[in-house]
Amino acid sequence: MYTFFDPNNTASCPQVLALSKGKHNHLNPYPTKTLGAIRSCLEGWLMEMDWQLADATPRRIxxxxxxxxxxxxxxxxxxxxxxxxSALHESLQNRSHTARIIGELRNGFYPNGIGLEGIRGLLEKHKILPLEERYVRAVESVTFEGEGEQHFILCMTSAMSKILVEAHRISIDTSFKRANGWEEFELETWHDGKMCCKSSLLYLLSVFVLKKMGQL
Known part of the structure; x- marks a missing residue:
């Protein structure tokens, strides 16, 4: 049973008060505000996840x-x-609330998002690093006849690219999938029975890409 209280002047007070009487057959709603000190702890632990923050969710953390x-x-x-x-704070039972905290923190680290534009922004940051520290090496868009525009991202250190270019024994695992929404494979090089280089590349090995790899 509900009792409603309407304001006399809805222009100055547009809210309506509703009171419910009797037993409720549902749990009380979870609080949607986390104390500042607790939120600081949570954000600190999320920051320690480093690059894994990019695809963090309430479940994955x-x-x-x-x-x-x-x-x-x-x-x-x-x-x-x-x-x-929720043992940290009961408001964190609310997954939407927790996801919002994660999202706000992630947006600070990845202002351009975690899609293609975000990767392009990361590429520009890596360009100013010393050569041996660069990992995101190329973000390109190429138009193929009958296929339309395709995008590829090449992530590899200079040491890995040198090993790959000089490699004679290469194996490719096309079933490898880690980046959701991308055609990805794992590429390995072997020398004397030992794995020398292991890298994940996008599945777009055209002549253009091979030339690009040789320039890294």
Whole structure:
């Protein structure tokens, strides 16, 4: 049973108060505000995830060993199972709220997003690094007849590219998938029975791409 209280002047007070009486057959809604000190702890642990913050979700952070280790230590958790995030604060039971905290922090690190434009921004940052520290080496868009515009991203250190160009024994695993939405494969080079170079590349090995790899 509900009782409604309407304001006399809806222009100055557009809110309506609703009171509910009787038993409720649902749980109380989770709070949607996290205390500042607790949020600071959470954001600190998320920042320690480094590049894994890019695709972090409320579920994935609970599968991250580093994050769980920090959470257990903070809570002095000595049980045989891992603590839920709500043990830190009950508002974190609300996954939408937790996802918003993660998203706000991620946007600060990746202002251009984590899509193609975000990668292009990361490429520009890597261009000013010393050659041996660069990892994102090329972000290109190429138009192929009958295929339309295709994008490829090449991530490889200079040492890895040198090994690859000089390699004689190469194996390719086309079933390898890590970047959702991209055609990706894993490429390995072998020397004397030992793996020398292991890298993930986008599945776009045209002559153009091979020439690009030779320039890195």
């Amino acid at each position: 609970m599968l991250n060993s580093g994050f769980i280790k920090s959470l257990r230590y903070h809570l002095n958790w000595n049980y045989g199972h891992d603590p839920p995030l």
